[in-house]
Amino acid sequence: MLLSHVRIVGSGLIGSSIGLALVQRGVGVTMVDSDSGAQALAQDLVKSAPTGTPDLIILASPISSIAQALESEKSSPVKLGFMDISSVKTKVKVEVSTSGFDSARFLPTHPMAGREVGGAQSARADLFQARPWILDSAGVDPDLRLAGLEVISLLGAVAIEMDSRSHDEAVALVSHLPQLVASLLAGQLEGADEAWLDLAGAGLRDTIRIAGSSPELWKEIVAANSAAIAPLLTRLIEDSQRLLRGLSDEKVVAEVIAAGQRGRDLIPGKHGGQQRSYTYLPIVIDDRPGQLGSLFNACAKADVNIEDLALEHSPGQLTAVITLAIAPEDIGRLSEFLTKDGWNVHSVS
Amino acid sequence: MLLSHVRIVGSGLIGSSIGLALVQRGVGVTMVDSDSGAQALAQDLVKSAPTGTPDLIILASPISSIAQALESEKSSPVKLGFMDISSVKTKVKVEVSTSGFDSARFLPTHPMAGREVGGAQSARADLFQARPWILDSAGVDPDLRLAGLEVISLLGAVAIEMDSRSHDEAVALVSHLPQLVASLLAGQLEGADEAWLDLAGAGLRDTIRIAGSSPELWKEIVAANSAAIAPLLTRLIEDSQRLLRGLSDEKVVAEVIAAGQRGRDLIPGKHGGQQRSYTYLPIVIDDRPGQLGSLFNACAKADVNIEDLALEHSPGQLTAVITLAIAPEDIGRLSEFLTKDGWNVHSVS
Numbered sequence: 001m002l003l004s005h006v007r008i009v010g011s012g013l014i015g016s017s018i019g020l021a022l023v024q025r026g027v028g029v030t031m032v033d034s035d036s037g038a039q040a041l042a043q044d045l046v047k048s049a050p051t052g053t054p055d056l057i058i059l060a061s062p063i064s065s066i067a068q069a070l071e072s073e074k075s076s077p078v079k080l081g082f083m084d085i086s087s088v089k090t091k092v093k094v095e096v097s098t099s100g101f102d103s104a105r106f107l108p109t110h111p112m113a114g115r116e117v118g119g120a121q122s123a124r125a126d127l128f129q130a131r132p133w134i135l136d137s138a139g140v141d142p143d144l145r146l147a148g149l150e151v152i153s154l155l156g157a158v159a160i161e162m163d164s165r166s167h168d169e170a171v172a173l174v175s176h177l178p179q180l181v182a183s184l185l186a187g188q189l190e191g192a193d194e195a196w197l198d199l200a201g202a203g204l205r206d207t208i209r210i211a212g213s214s215p216e217l218w219k220e221i222v223a224a225n226s227a228a229i230a231p232l233l234t235r236l237i238e239d240s241q242r243l244l245r246g247l248s249d250e251k252v253v254a255e256v257i258a259a260g261q262r263g264r265d266l267i268p269g270k271h272g273g274q275q276r277s278y279t280y281l282p283i284v285i286d287d288r289p290g291q292l293g294s295l296f297n298a299c300a301k302a303d304v305n306i307e308d309l310a311l312e313h314s315p316g317q318l319t320a321v322i323t324l325a326i327a328p329e330d331i332g333r334l335s336e337f338l339t340k341d342g343w344n345v346h347s348v349s
Numbered sequence: 350m351l352l353s354h355v356r357i358v359g360s361g362l363i364g365s366s367i368g369l370a371l372v373q374r375g376v377g378v379t380m381v382d383s384d385s386g387a388q389a390l391a392q393d394l395v396k397s398a399p400t401g402t403p404d405l406i407i408l409a410s411p412i413s414s415i416a417q418a419l420e421s422e423k424s425s426p427v428k429l430g431f432m433d434i435s436s437v438k439t440k441v442k443v444e445v446s447t448s449g450f451d452s453a454r455f456l457p458t459h460p461m462a463g464r465e466v467g468g469a470q471s472a473r474a475d476l477f478q479a480r481p482w483i484l485d486s487a488g489v490d491p492d493l494r495l496a497g498l499e500v501i502s503l504l505g506a507v508a509i510e511m512d513s514r515s516h517d518e519a520v521a522l523v524s525h526l527p528q529l530v531a532s533l534l535a536g537q538l539e540g541a542d543e544a545w546l547d548l549a550g551a552g553l554r555d556t557i558r559i560a561g562s563s564p565e566l567w568k569e570i571v572a573a574n575s576a577a578i579a580p581l582l583t584r585l586i587e588d589s590q591r592l593l594r595g596l597s598d599e600k601v602v603a604e605v606i607a608a609g610q611r612g613r614d615l616i617p618g619k620h621g622g623q624q625r626s627y628t629y630l631p632i633v634i635d636d637r638p639g640q641l642g643s644l645f646n647a648c649a650k651a652d653v654n655i656e657d658l659a660l661e662h663s664p665g666q667l668t669a670v671i672t673l674a675i676a677p678e679d680i681g682r683l684s685e686f687l688t689k690d691g692w693n694v695h696s697v698s
Contacts, residue, residue: 219600263535
């Protein structure tokens, strides 16, 4: 193990979660924050008090304070160098070079994990478990790179090499644009008749789920990555205008829906493979304790793995429909088994 | 019971599902379709052969064939009158009046249920269970209205009175606009680098889930309701343009995200109430048969009801995180119970 002492600058959700996890893996951690109360809370949380020169300094400040953190930390003694964890990478690289840092001693990274809540009090050592963690190690000192990879590995994340520009364009497409679209759509619901909103189904709810995200967090991310987001939002607006002009033309509408189908089919499914085809088995259950347990017990008895599931309730009703996603080869066996076991299984096409 | 014989014109998913359910409730059903093969399949499926004059004729054709169905059925003998089930209502009302129908003998309705697959072979008697079913009975003969309410009640749906114009504006907002936005967003993924798409998380996946819908079905719905959708799409484009102009201005971005939060909070949660606050409990499990069953058994033993749940897998990993949504008052008890029972329960803020 390369690391025995890591200094973490920034005691928010990400910094504290990294601290917690590193200490659990036997690494000494010093938590630092410009807010002395936050620093005390975080240091208390990670329960670690290493001494001497740290091997690595992790800058875990918000994007808006990276320049300031760089300035205050650039003379701190450190053996291998620095890494950061902010969601936008080209902006940070520019700040590193303008601040006079030796860029070989700075590893830009981005753990793709987070929560809808912030602060050290929300920290979780398992936050990065199995999540992608991007690093851009071009021109970076090999030992510093190995230290970064060790952090990623100790935290259970999956290291992915990507240059900063590609990273920023990638997250603009798969994370920032969807966030803005969900927020813009959900914003259209303000002022609508309550009786109309009562008709909303699972489709609308899923489409706007991430609209619940924090304005404080997202205003910084979007503004910092506006250069990569702007062309994507521009293209989306152009496509929307084309659709608006052809809204009563079935051919135009069909092509928009078909393009959406093709795009959706490109998103990988579980376990890193391409989207897998599951077969869906709807089962009507009573919405009370015990039903789900008995149902999944029955599935286990049938030795069938549940790949995904969705639970749908309806307004004013106490029954629910649970839809199990399973491998196509299991469908006949499971359906037969559950029906014999007395479950209200519905036919699938 | 008012109804002993119902004639259903249109043997697709909705018509056949209504037929199946009515026959299960003891009502005789004649299935009719302009395609003789489809008619034979549907009639075979519902297994009913009533004779004599039907009490009610249900027009269950696609929107594009409503005018034609009206024309071919308007002289059919029927005791109480007609109802339809199409997703857009003002267009149908116009077609009824221009076809010379007595509008008192025509009840416009819309069951808000469907599947991503079509055809009689996909029919399910429980398709309408607990779903809203809109009817516009202004000016409609009271006995015909009662017959419509009986169909809705026999099928287990929830009747909601709403005038056709409000209906069309409501579904434009809560169903048609979200569909188009999800499709437009998913369409932006075409041509993207595969490595970028690998970074997609649950946020993107949820936002574009309904982009998997059928172009054939949606081109008709959108074109038929384009008058109600156009102003909504126009406003969304304007909001998107305003955001684009202020994309690097944190204040502009924060307001878009905040408006989205407010809109999302307006959508009712389960059981017809306003969105309830749940507390979320993340648990790391092995992704293999039996784990979910044991977990839900444990929840039942703790006598805690699971209000909702989400299963998240990560690329290349065989562990999964299941997040249980439960009532806030149950969180302490369940967390303690599961931890004692040996589950890998994570802290919540």
